[in-house]
Every structure is written in structure tokens, then in C-alpha cells.
Amino acid sequence: MEDVLVPIVAVATLFLGLPWVIFHYITKWKTAATITGEDEKLLDELHYLARQLEERLQTVERIIAADNPEFRALPRTGSENEPYDFSRRN
Template structure:
């Protein structure tokens, strides 16, 4: 009886444990492979909302600066090329992604 118990323990350790580990590693890799289309749509929607809010903040800062001469905006300068390089790169990537999904 002891021999059967030892055989079961050895087989479950040699076969079962690696199978269990590999099973969950595979699940982990396939689930972390990328974002879904719903996530991409949500990110694009959030990006558009962020751009609109940024434009609104620029407008508010211009209005306040017009009314108060000593006002100095704490944000980055609007429409400054150095500040907008990363956004331009992101917009180009989004445009390319939209092209690929239409084709």
C-alpha cells in the first residue's frame, strides 16, 4: 500500500506540478498579450476628451491672463512645438492604427 502511495505522490509531483505551472504560465501569457478592442476604443475616447480639456484650459488661462496682468500660467505653453512633439507622435500612431483597421 505504501508503494502505491509513493508512486502516486511521485507521479503527481513529476507530471502534475509541471503541468499545473505550465498551464498557468500559458494562461498568463495569453491574457497579458495585449489590450482588447474595447480598451483601445476607450483609450481613444479618453485621448479625445483630454485634448478637449487641454484646449479649454488654454482658453481659461488666456482669459485670466487677459484680465490679470500678473497671472503666470503654471502649465506648459500652449502650441509650443517642443511640448507637442509627443502628442504629435501619438496622433500619428492613432491615425496609422485607424488606417490599418479600415483596410
């Protein structure tokens, strides 16, 4: 009897248990990966604040450059949407 029970349990685990665990975590992953409306609103606010800070920084740099001709702002590479690469700083 025990000789028959082990292969049945092994086959059941392989063909029933393993796919169930895989599909369970796939559905959990898909439901958790969605962004809520509140998260989207927060991201929009943070993006707006980042734009405002960037504009303020540019204004301060222009004022300092007007007062001090030797002032050299951090060099910007690429488009304005790309983050500044601090590893290239002198």
C-alpha cells in the first residue's frame, strides 16, 4: 500500500499543488502591481513640486551668476528630464 501512495502524492503535488502555488502568487502579484488613484495623485503633486523646485533653482543660479561672474553652476547633461549625474561632478 505504501508503495502506491508515494507516487500518487508525488504526482498530485506536481500536477495540482505546484501550479496552484504558482497561479496563486501570479494573481497576488498582478493585483498588487496596480497603482491606486491616491498614489497617482500623490505622484502628480510630487512631480509638480519637483518642477517648482527646479525653476527656483534655476532662478537662484541666474541671480548668483549675475552678482558673481566667476560663479559656475553645476553642468547639466542631457535633457532636463534626466537626473543629474553626480559622479561626473568636478
